[in-house]
Amino acid sequence: QVQLQESGPxxxxxxxxxxxxxxxxxxxxxxxxxxxxRQPPGKGLEWIGYIYATGSNNxxxxxKGRVTISADTSNNQFSLKLTSVTAAxxxxxYCARSRDSRGPHLGYWGQGTLxxxxx
Amino acid sequence: xxxxxxxxxTLSASLGDRVTITCRASQSISGxxxxxxxxxxxxxKLLIYQASSLESGVPSRFSGSGSGTEFTLTIxxxxxxxxxTYYCQQYNSYSTFGQGTKLEIK
Numbered sequence: 001q002v003q004l005q006e007s008g009p010x011x012x013x014x015x016x017x018x019x020x021x022x023x024x025x026x027x028x029x030x031x032x033x034x035x036x037x038r039q040p041p042g043k044g045l046e047w048i049g050y051i052y053a054t055g056s057n058n059x060x061x062x063x064k065g066r067v068t069i070s071a072d073t074s075n076n077q078f079s080l081k082l083t084s085v086t087a088a089x090x091x092x093x094y095c096a097r098s099r100d101s102r103g104p105h106l107g108y109w110g111q112g113t114l115x116x117x118x119x
Numbered sequence: 120x121x122x123x124x125x126x127x128x129t130l131s132a133s134l135g136d137r138v139t140i141t142c143r144a145s146q147s148i149s150g151x152x153x154x155x156x157x158x159x160x161x162x163x164k165l166l167i168y169q170a171s172s173l174e175s176g177v178p179s180r181f182s183g184s185g186s187g188t189e190f191t192l193t194i195x196x197x198x199x200x201x202x203x204t205y206y207c208q209q210y211n212s213y214s215t216f217g218q219g220t221k222l223e224i225k
Contacts, residue, residue: 044216
């Protein structure tokens with residue numbers, strides 16, 4: 001059974017970089033789509049981007065330039081970096097994996113981690 | 120960018136009702152659409168992928184249809200566990216979620 005777990009600081013200062021890691025068990029990150037999604041408190045879901053098994057990325061155009069998703073195959077985890085954060089980046093951040101390699105329809109999710117941007 | 124518009128935003132229904140949620144894309148996404156159910160404080164759960172394929176373990180009262188720009192999620196007979204918020208997601212070009220539909224008990 002594939003399991004994902006987000007980790008990282010729960011509080012980030014404005015203008016700094018948000019860094020989160022998703023640890024994966026029960027499956028290799030060498031296949032499928034590995035995504036980050038966020039949800040501001042009380043609001044809807046926003047797709048941030050993914051890294052595919054081949055190492056290619058796709059990012060939300062509204063965040064492009066600030067976001068990087070990378071993979072660490074030796075530790076079976078992948079990471080999110082979001083630079084120059086503001087209060088608008090406060091959200092629950094989820095990592096998720098596609099159910100198969102046909103597309104990023106997200107069949108496996110972490111529990112989510114709340115990141116607050118505040119001084 | 121492809122915009123996804125769900126309707127209605129809120130839906131009040133009773134146990135046993137048949138309900139339909141619609142998701143419209145601002146341009147054709149072929150069949151690259153998924154539906155999710157989310158309950159408060161929990162991660163979303165995949166219900167339907169590629170517009171009409173039922174995810175394993177999801178009850179058969181859930182079904183999806185559509186292609187191009189218009190899609191629907193139907194719940195044939197509402198059960199107590201179905202009251203939640205539902206999101207559509209396109210993944211034809213980048214990926215975008217709809218704004219959500221909250222399904223409430225009437």
